[in-house]
Amino acid sequence: MQPRERLLLALDHKEADRVPIDLGAGIACSINVAAYGNLKAHLGLNTLTTVSNRFSQIANLEEEVLHRFGVDVRALRPGAIGAGEPSTWPDSWEGDADEWGVIWAKRPYGQPYEVDSPLWRGEPTLADLRRCPWPDPKAGVDPGQLRQKARRWREETDYGLVLSLSYYPFTQSHLLRGLANWLMDLAGNRPFAEALLDAVTDVLVARLDHVLGAVGDLVDVVGWGDDLSHQHGPMISRDMYRGIVRPRYRRVMDAIKRGTAAKAYFHTCGSVYWLVPELIDLGIDILNPVQVSAAEMDDTARLKREFGRDICFWGGGCNSQSVLPLGTPLQVREEVRRRVGDLAPGGGFVFAPVHIIQSEVPPENVVAMFEAALEFGGYGAVSR
Numbered sequence: 001m002q003p004r005e006r007l008l009l010a011l012d013h014k015e016a017d018r019v020p021i022d023l024g025a026g027i028a029c030s031i032n033v034a035a036y037g038n039l040k041a042h043l044g045l046n047t048l049t050t051v052s053n054r055f056s057q058i059a060n061l062e063e064e065v066l067h068r069f070g071v072d073v074r075a076l077r078p079g080a081i082g083a084g085e086p087s088t089w090p091d092s093w094e095g096d097a098d099e100w101g102v103i104w105a106k107r108p109y110g111q112p113y114e115v116d117s118p119l120w121r122g123e124p125t126l127a128d129l130r131r132c133p134w135p136d137p138k139a140g141v142d143p144g145q146l147r148q149k150a151r152r153w154r155e156e157t158d159y160g161l162v163l164s165l166s167y168y169p170f171t172q173s174h175l176l177r178g179l180a181n182w183l184m185d186l187a188g189n190r191p192f193a194e195a196l197l198d199a200v201t202d203v204l205v206a207r208l209d210h211v212l213g214a215v216g217d218l219v220d221v222v223g224w225g226d227d228l229s230h231q232h233g234p235m236i237s238r239d240m241y242r243g244i245v246r247p248r249y250r251r252v253m254d255a256i257k258r259g260t261a262a263k264a265y266f267h268t269c270g271s272v273y274w275l276v277p278e279l280i281d282l283g284i285d286i287l288n289p290v291q292v293s294a295a296e297m298d299d300t301a302r303l304k305r306e307f308g309r310d311i312c313f314w315g316g317g318c319n320s321q322s323v324l325p326l327g328t329p330l331q332v333r334e335e336v337r338r339r340v341g342d343l344a345p346g347g348g349f350v351f352a353p354v355h356i357i358q359s360e361v362p363p364e365n366v367v368a369m370f371e372a373a374l375e376f377g378g379y380g381a382v383s384r
Contacts, residue, residue: 003072007160007220007350011263011285011312014347019340019377021370022314022352024052024061025073025162026288027223027267029315029352033059034111034359035366042363043068052077053166055104055113058356069370073160073350076150076219078141078211099135102175111359118178129195137206143214150218160220163211163262167204167224169248173197186240194244201248205255212259221286222256225267232295233271241278253283265314269355271295273303280310289354290316292339300342312348318369320354325361329368336372344379351377 001017009016024030030052031039036059037049043065050060066074097103105116120128153161173196174182185193212222228235228245236245256264265286266279272287273296279287290313292298300316316339318324323335336351343349351373357366 002158004158004160004220007072010347010350011221012347013309013312015345015379016347017378019344019349019351019373019379020072020160021070021373021377022073022162022350023066023069023071023370024058025071025075025160025164026265026314026350026352027164027166027225028269028289028355030058031061031357031366032359033057035059035357035361035363036061038359039363039366040065042367055098056356057112070374073162073221074153074157075162075164076146076153076215077164078146099139100172100176101132115175115178118181119176121178121181123189124177124192126192126195129192129199132199134199134203137203138210141207141211141214143210146211147214147218150215154218161218162221162223162265163215163219163260165208165211165222165224167208167252168226169197169201169204169252170226170228170245172200172204176200183235186236186244190244197244197248201251205251208252208255209259212255216260216262219260219262221265222260222262223265223267223288224252224256225265225288227269228275229268229270229272229294231270231293234274238274238278241275246278246282249282257283263312269294271297273297276303276307276311280307284311286312286314286350288314289352290339290343291354292316292319293321293354300339304343304345304348308343308346308348312350313343314350315352315354316343317351317373318353320357320361324353324365324369325358327365329364332365332368333372333375336369337376340373340376344377 006016007020010020022029033049033051045064047062052058052060101119102115103117104113106113150161177185253264263285264283265288266284267288268275269291271294276287290297290300290303292300318332318335323331
C-alpha cells in the first residue's frame with residue numbers, strides 16, 4: 001500500500017495495512033537538531049544538519065532517515081511569521097526581535113530560543129493596538145514557488161502531504177504580552193484581550209488565505225494549533241474558552257474550510273481531555289499530540305473509546321518525558337506496543353512521538369521507537 005493511501009484511510013477511521021508513521025511533518029512531531037545529529041552519527045550518516053525552525057531548533061530531515069523509519073508523510077512549510085529562514089546548525093543568529101516585535105534570546109546550541117522580552121509590558125491600551133505595525137501576512141511566501149514545491153511532491157512521490165503551519169492565536173497573544181500579563185488581561189481587561197486576539201487572528205487568517213490560495217488543492221492535511229493547557233490542567237476556564245477563544249478559532253477554521261478539502265489538524269499540548277469535545281465541535285479532524293504524561297491523558301484506551309469515532313489521534317506513540325529519554329530500548333518498545341494497541345484499532349491513529357525529540361534522548365531509543373512502530377503497527381499485530 002502506498003503511504004498516502006495508508007494515511008488517508010487512517011484519517012477516515014479505517015484500517016490500512018499498517019498504522020501510518022510521522023516524523024517531522026506534524027507541527028511538533030519532529031526532532032531537535034542536537035538529537036538529530038546524534039541520531040545521524042548512530043546511523044552512520046555524515047551530512048550537514050540544517051534548522052527548519054530557528055526558534056524551536058527543529059532539524060530538517062533527510063530522506064534517507066525518513067525512509068529508514070517508514071515515514072509516510074512529508075511537510076510543506078511556508079514558515080511561521082517571524083521564525084526566520086532555515087539555517088545551518090549550530091545557529092549563528094544572536095537573537096533579535098521577530099516580525100511581531102517579540103525579542104528572543106539564544107540558548108546553548110540545540111536548545112530552543114526563549115522569549116527575552118515581550119512586545120508590551122505594563123498596561124497597553126487599545127490605542128497602542130491600533131498604532132502597532134502588524135506583520136505582513138504575505139511576507140516570506142512566494143505562492144508560485146510554494147505551489148511548485150507542493151506539485152512536485154504530489155506528482156513525484158506517493159507520500160501524504162501536510163501543510164505545517166505555526167498558527168497560535170492564544171499563544172501569540174501571550175508572547176506579545178508575557179504569559180502572566182496575558183492571563184490577567186483575559187481575567188480583568190477583556191476589551192483589550194479580545195482586541196489583541198482579533199488583531200493576531202486577522203494576521204493569521206490573512207496568511208492562511210494567502211497560503212491556501214496557492215496549495216489548498218494539493219495538500220492532505222492542514223496543521224495549526226495553540227496551547228491552552230499545562231501539564232496538570234487548563235490555563236483558562238471552559239467558559240472563557242467558549243466566550244473569548246472559540247470565536248477566533250472559528251475564524252481560522254472557516255478559512256481552512258473555504259481554502260481546502262484537506263483534514264484539519266490541531267496541535268495542543270498538555271492536559272487537554274477537557275478540550276477534546278470542544279475541538280470536535282469546532283470541526284477539527286485530528287488532535288496532536290496525545291501527551292500521555294499529562295493529567296487525564298495517560299489512559300489512551302479511554303481516549304480512544306470516548307473520542308476515537310469523532311477525532312483522529314496523531315502522536316502519543318511513546319512518552320517523550322520519561323520513557324523515551326530515560327528508558328531502555330526494551331522499555332521504549334513496550335511503551336510503543338501499549339500505545340499502538342490502545343489507539344490504532346479501527347483506524348484514526350498516526351504514529352509519532354508525543355512531541356519534539358529532545359537532545360537528551362539516546363539515538364538507540366529513537367531507533368527502537370520507530371522499529372517498534374513498524375513491528376506493532378500492523379492492525380492486530382499487538383495481540384499476536
